[in-house]
Amino acid sequence: MEYRCPECQGECTQQGEHWVCEKCHKTMVLQPLCPECHKPLEVLKACGAIDYFCQNGHGLISKKRVEWQPAAG
Ligand SMILES: [Zn+2]
Numbered sequence: 001m002e003y004r005c006p007e008c009q010g011e012c013t014q015q016g017e018h019w020v021c022e023k024c025h026k027t028m029v030l031q032p033l034c035p036e037c038h039k040p041l042e043v044l045k046a047c048g049a050i051d052y053f054c055q056n057g058h059g060l061i062s063k064k065r066v067e068w069q070p071a072a073g
Pocket residue numbers: 005006007008009010021022023024025026
């Protein structure tokens with residue numbers, strides 16, 4: 001899924017833990033959410049790959065299905 005910049009609606013690309021707007025270069029920290037229960041996902045890092053795991057019974061969530069929301073703080 002893609003994330004749109006709240007400032008300019010530009011397309012954002014993920015760079016490690018951060019997302020960067022391609023238009024205004026705003027940097028954001030986003031929290032991955034389960035698309036089923038909308039609860040925060042556990043981030044599993046292994047061998048350079050990142051997996052997202054729902055602890056509420058939805059198991060591994062593929063990166064394409066993850067929902068993103070701005071992290072608190
Ligand atoms: Zn922007």
